Amino acid sequence: MGFLINLKEVEMKDHPKFKGVKIGFIVTKEKQPELSITVLEIQPGVEISVHTHEKEVDTIFVLEGEGEIYLNKEWQELKKEDIIVVSPKEEHGVRVKGNKPMKCYIVHAPALW
Numbered sequence: 001m002g003f004l005i006n007l008k009e010v011e012m013k014d015h016p017k018f019k020g021v022k023i024g025f026i027v028t029k030e031k032q033p034e035l036s037i038t039v040l041e042i043q044p045g046v047e048i049s050v051h052t053h054e055k056e057v058d059t060i061f062v063l064e065g066e067g068e069i070y071l072n073k074e075w076q077e078l079k080k081e082d083i084i085v086v087s088p089k090e091e092h093g094v095r096v097k098g099n100k101p102m103k104c105y106i107v108h109a110p111a112l113w
Contacts, residue, residue, distance in 0.1 A: 007063075007105075010039055020046035029111030036111035042067075042102045047095035056108040058086040060094075065102030068095050078102075 010024035026037040042048065042065070050070050060069075062082045069078040070093040071086065078084070078094065086092045096102045 007039060012039070012041060015040070018042075018046070018048050021048065025113060027111075028113050033111050035107055035109040036113040038106045038108075038113060039063075040102075040104045040106060042094065042096045042104070044096050044099050044101060048093050050091050050093035052089050052091055053086075053108065053112065055088050056110060056112045057088060058084075058092065058112075059107040059109075060084040060086070061105040063103040063105055065096060065098070065100050067097045067102050069093070070095075 005026060010026060012022040012024045015021035015023045020043040022041040024039040024041075026039065028036055060083070062078060062080050064080055066077075066079045068075045069084055070091065071084065073091070075095075084092075094102070094104075
């Protein structure tokens with residue numbers, strides 16, 4: 001069953017692992033085991049440490065803000081409208097630069113959440 005949702009309607013909660021990060025759940029594995037969709041809002045100066053996902057492809061679309069992404073063993077500039085695709089078991093992390101939060105739309109396939 002399809003549905004329509006506006007990002008302003010997504011309830012943002014504290015991320016269970018990362019301080020200074022809010023997460024909003026759009027699609028979870030209970031609705032769709034093939035993928036999960038979330039929105040992250042990361043506060044200025046916050047870093048999501050370098051990590052991997054065992055089996056999920058992680059696709060990140062930057063909606064707002066700027067920072068850096070750890071990808072291919074180096075930190076690279078990250079800005080609004082950038083799209084990042086991270087393969088399973090590939091190291092990646094994000095840190096926010098500047099004085100504005102970074103907002104990202106994230107798809108994990110198969111579902112992570």
